[in-house]
Amino acid sequence: MATQPRLKLALIGLGRLGAIRARILAFQQPRIDLVAACDTKPGSDEWAAANLPPSIKFFADPEDCMKNSGAEAVLISTATATHALLVIQGLDLGLHVMCEKPISVDVITTEEVLAKAASKPHLKFLVPFSRRYDDSYRAAKQMVENGSLGQIHAVETSCLDQQDPTGFFVTFSAQSGGIFVDMGVHDIDVGRYFLDVKSGLSNPKKQVNRVIAMGQQAVYGDLSKHGDCDNGWGLVEFANGKVLTTHVGRTLTNGFEGMTRVCGTKGHSVVNGNSTINRVEVRDSHGVRTITTPDAFVLYDKSFINDLAEFASAILDNEPLTCYPEDAYEAAKIATALQYSFRNGVPVYFDDNGLPIMEIAK
Numbered sequence: 001m002a003t004q005p006r007l008k009l010a011l012i013g014l015g016r017l018g019a020i021r022a023r024i025l026a027f028q029q030p031r032i033d034l035v036a037a038c039d040t041k042p043g044s045d046e047w048a049a050a051n052l053p054p055s056i057k058f059f060a061d062p063e064d065c066m067k068n069s070g071a072e073a074v075l076i077s078t079a080t081a082t083h084a085l086l087v088i089q090g091l092d093l094g095l096h097v098m099c100e101k102p103i104s105v106d107v108i109t110t111e112e113v114l115a116k117a118a119s120k121p122h123l124k125f126l127v128p129f130s131r132r133y134d135d136s137y138r139a140a141k142q143m144v145e146n147g148s149l150g151q152i153h154a155v156e157t158s159c160l161d162q163q164d165p166t167g168f169f170v171t172f173s174a175q176s177g178g179i180f181v182d183m184g185v186h187d188i189d190v191g192r193y194f195l196d197v198k199s200g201l202s203n204p205k206k207q208v209n210r211v212i213a214m215g216q217q218a219v220y221g222d223l224s225k226h227g228d229c230d231n232g233w234g235l236v237e238f239a240n241g242k243v244l245t246t247h248v249g250r251t252l253t254n255g256f257e258g259m260t261r262v263c264g265t266k267g268h269s270v271v272n273g274n275s276t277i278n279r280v281e282v283r284d285s286h287g288v289r290t291i292t293t294p295d296a297f298v299l300y301d302k303s304f305i306n307d308l309a310e311f312a313s314a315i316l317d318n319e320p321l322t323c324y325p326e327d328a329y330e331a332a333k334i335a336t337a338l339q340y341s342f343r344n345g346v347p348v349y350f351d352d353n354g355l356p357i358m359e360i361a362k
């Protein structure tokens, strides 16, 4: 019997998400052969030796890894500020690239990466947005598409991380681009996913009219050093008149909550309206309690499997992708505009080329 071809892939970045990806790649991807893992952080080699099969080579240098591991594809799971250089290096070396969101912390660099990817049409480039690979979001999307909710006119989301007493989010902020760029980009993508933002446009280049954001440092005061907040609110008016509102936060005390309400003229659909981890209740002297899902990695655990499986099928069988570079670009423009709006206390309008008008920097 002929053996099925498997994709030789290298993983770069073994942090919070990278460690999850490494285990999925090593043990839960029948069509992927994880050939190498790489991280520049001292001690990562020991983590890899203790947690991954010995056949997987460890590299401390990403370029060395991409050149010498025998990989045909690379997953970049490093800090956001390092993505662009690594994506471009990977594509230039002839590798298919999957990169965690967002591509970059600014619009100009995102454009450079997309231009590089467009210049290599024979290579797959995937920036997966987790919600699009989640069964519940896919079910809601079906309702939107079959018309059972009527005309979809607005989306409301919240994405609220659990408070971290170590202050991880403060150091993370230095390289993440800020809460709207790092976390809000998921919610913006959800809005784009459900709101049919390319329909009803008089100028197809311009998908957004304006955005405005506000924020607070309710718990982590040091975030102000990075122009960041621990609770942010964003309002996006798309050019087709549809509206997205989002609340992103890092200060919830019970766990993680990530809710989406799709508002239609015949009905609303609410995804993850209840953040309990299972259906078990404790009934005691405090009342009726449930345990909350601790973080996004647990809530979207299957998404991190589904997107990798899709990436492998796209390369091995030329199957279509769920997310295209354009989605990452459009979401990045909105996220950057919201971060700018929060930092400068102004609304941001979009020009006729579809670019946010930001005086200081994109």
Ligand SMILES: NC(=O)c1ccc[n+]([C@@H]2O[C@H](COP(=O)([O-])OP(=O)(O)OC[C@H]3O[C@@H](n4cnc5c(N)ncnc54)[C@H](O)[C@@H]3O)[C@@H](O)[C@H]2O)c1
Binding pocket: 012, 013, 014, 015, 016, 017, 018, 038, 039, 040, 041, 062, 077, 078, 079, 080, 082, 100, 101, 102, 128, 129, 130, 182, 296
């Ligand atoms: N899709 C999602 O839901 C989701 C969830 C979490 C994180 N992310 C994204 O994944 C990326 C990683 O996030 P994280 O939370 O794991 O961050 P992290 O800070 O925990 O880990 C990043 C790792 O990358 C390593 N690294 C940094 N620069 C490197 C380089 N040049 N070469 C090799 N290794 C390098 C660091 O040493 C660290 O171990 C971020 O871009 C983040 O936005 C996506």
